Amino acid sequence: MTPPRAVEARAAWLLLATFLVAVAGLIYELIAATLSSYLLGDSVRQFSLVIGIFLSAMGVGAWLSRFVSDAFSGFVWAQILLGIVGGFLAPVLFLNYAWMGQVALPLYGALIAIGILSGMEIPLIARVLEQIGALKFRFENVLSVDYIGALVASLAFPLLVIPYLGLMSASLAFGGLNLAVAGLSLLVFREWATRVQVAVWAVAFVATLGALWQSERLVSVAEAELFEDDVILSEATSYQQITVTRYRDRVRLFLDHSIQFDSLDEHRYHEPLVHPAMALAPRARDILILGGGDGMAAREVLRYPEVQSVTLVDLDPRVTQLFRDHPDLSKLNDNALSDPRVTVVNEDAWRFLERETQIYDVVIIDLPDPKSIALSRLYTKQFYGLLAERLSGQGVFVTQAGSPFFARQAFWSVAETIESSRNPQRPGRGLQAVPYRSYVPSFGEWGFVLATFEPLTDRRIELPDGLSYLDDDVWRAAQIFDGDTDRVDAEPNTLQSHALMGYYLDGWDYWFR
Template sequence: MKKNYLLLTCILSFCSISYELLFANTLAIMSGNVVLWHSLTIGIYIAGLGLGTFRSVDIIMPKKKLVRVELLLCLIGAISVASIYFITAIYETALSIAKAGYIADYSSYITLKTQLRALYFIICESLVFAVGYLSGFELPLIMAMASTDLNQETMDESNENQFIAFNYFGTLIGTLIFAYLLIPIIDALYTSLVVASINLLACLWLVLSFKAQTEKRIKVSLLIFSVLLGFSFFYAKSFEQIFLRVYYRAGTTFIDDDRHDFKTWWKKTMDKGDVVRIKTLYQYIDFFNVSWKGKDEFILMINTNFQFSSLNERYYHEGFVHIPVLITGKEPVDVLVLGAGDGLLLRELKKYESIKSLTHVELDPEMHELSKSNDVISSLNEGALSDPNIKTIIGDAFQFLRKSTKKYDAIFIDFPYPQDYNVSKLFSYEFYTFVRRNLTPNGYAVFDVPLRTKEGSTASESRRLIELHSTFTDSDFERNSIVMSTVSKAGFKIRIPYLVGKETFLLITNTNEQLNYDLLGKLSDRYPNLDNDALSLINRQYFPHVIEDQYVNSVFHPLLVD
């Protein structure tokens, strides 16, 4: 009997840590900043464990109590991911509606956003605390049950240590299986249901082992839970699809319809086909269609963060590629592209016959394959990823540059904005040192980077949503200083930030050749979307910052995390 209790301890601790990891992982994907959400979630989970253990002393009828605890954990665990999806969809939709004109000024919008963010945090982390609190009862209750069966008034130290050890073993097994099996293979939503099923089976074993002591309503609850869990497996994908459509389309369709009629809004949100979700080893890739001002728009997101829109991506990529060529006054010959897995940057580079060597480094093979095989994306990139003249390397850009000895005339860097420390290293002093080392003496690098101009954001639209007027803040100044100080520390003496539309880029070089900032009138068929208004602004933009060592973003001292 003791072996059964030890096994039960291991299984229940496996389920408990899996629930905690599910909450942390889902919150990090939905909200960004992996370190923040994982740290807060595990801290609140441990606090719940402590309080639950503290409250578990002198429990009468431990077997009945444990069955109730496990039923509650099954319920919370099964809805863990679904609840985060649901709460996040409401939060994002509410913010989108607020941007539609119900909030007149930026400060009021920020106040509302802060309040909603706090409420979002409280609700989500309350579920985490509940899991920890209930899990805190498990080990003391199991040990109390084992003591009774072993005819011991209190468990001796040797047996107690064995139960504690098996509790830790279950936690270790849970973290390993979660990271290497559950999330990579069956995804978060199904993982929550699988772990809840394991938890329910353990609960069923308890009921069958002590059926004489089990109330009828517990047995009925167990039956109901089993049926609901079975149905959940069949309808999980349908629920996820509804969530994705609301999360990505609800705000846009609300803004796009002046009537704001609920039935019309819901129909437009659900129409336009599925949101296709692909889970890769590195990220979630979502893409979908939406109507915006009477036009069909194709949008691609990575980890729920915007990547490109078919309506305005050419403006972005033309500014990315052609403005550095205009400023430096020369077309590159040997070019390296880091990131840009959608192939849209490569499309623009292919317009230069001067390029004799074009190397593309992309981390995610599934992103690369999708951009080659998907009809819409391959049409947008004009088959660039299938070009045999482009050398594609699947691998980590940081390690590629660290080991590379080749010199390039130009390096184009297109990474997601840094929302966690893994991506922040790609904006670090160490990374830019590798970039400088791999450039020819008059070569340059350019990358998409989160900078802010002094004038703030005044446009009426930005990435499908209404953008309220904002002012330049201290955090904007700090971010600018981090970016500029980091590339300066890496040895780049010439740093040229520029804004195209709503996107900011940074051109860095140590060239001795004269640069040209007056781009007025330099129109070309190569970049038809860049007009004189965009080109003339290049030498009239102001990005306030200071160059100081305290602002250097390093692998060992990460500062740049959105």
């Protein structure tokens, strides 16, 4: 008979194991959701699918646990398999996507396997506790420890796991955690362990540690396949995956694997984004840039000598830090983020506008495309109404609005949203919108919408010297839309409808999926 102290020690280990496997299980779920949103897009849809599939699979696993005759052996095998499947989740998905362009099938297959194995853990641990005679055992204690582990994982994932490990290393590290739980369980219950379990565990543990040791090389291999050019910087932050590539003098920025600019043609985007608004504003002393953490828009704004202050608001501090301090990146924006007139604020654009009281002459919105609800809200009537309160009486704002060719209805939804947004200068009427476009080889046909309180009587613009692309003739032509890009019916985007996100996803899916 097992001594009472030994029973208590084993029971304590099983409760600790419950906490550890709960942390690992939720980390796998978050890695899967993050990877699917990176590689498949539409974070809301992907997170919903991942959570639904994972929880359903856990239910199946809990049901299947009743057919496991040896609870301890079942628990150990579940940990070994979780260490293998969960640990190699990110490496397999990244490499499979890079080599074969396929991610959905292996992602959801691995997610179902991880969910089933995770669902078996609690029932099996409860049976082992009963088997060893843990008289003080209560099932709700196991569940409480499991929920605490999930809370710790959900907090650690954005604050510690992604910033310090990245997806590849995190997957392997928590696979190692499952295998460590299996190994320690085999040690604590050594009389129940089998040679086969120990041998398989040892091979899996060594393989996982080896892969973790080589995780940077695995990242390099995957990125070499994913990106055409040499990867000179790759970082995961709490907000996104930042990747910078270079070929000779050509530099590209990718956020969450989506291209943001190519130094070869970025002037065809940033000049149309900035200069019409700056030139049409009667006064351009105080400027606000929302997004634009790469400093390119700020570079264009600083061409105007009358500019006294530029406030740049970008959510991710690492992006603005890189484009201020990295020598290869800061020269792309002519060191704009180090200019004493520029103040960088790392904050959500909506929160900034809510707390800000300063009035701006020109606002330039250079935010990512509205492919999620978090981004779509920054293209709503409510957001533009809030923004209008921060504009001077004759102020001008402009937003990038996506492609009028690939996502035609989405582009015109932005225009419709601006035209139906609250106009504090003309109560009961909307803002005045001027849609226009530019061809950017890296993106295709790209669109912008400029907004004012009053209709523009004269749209001629005087531009500073030194521009590579934009002139008055280009500006006039930019306001003409052809049969493939001309206005179509579209609903305005609101916090309730998020019609824009649907238009955007449908448009790009039509052309590229």
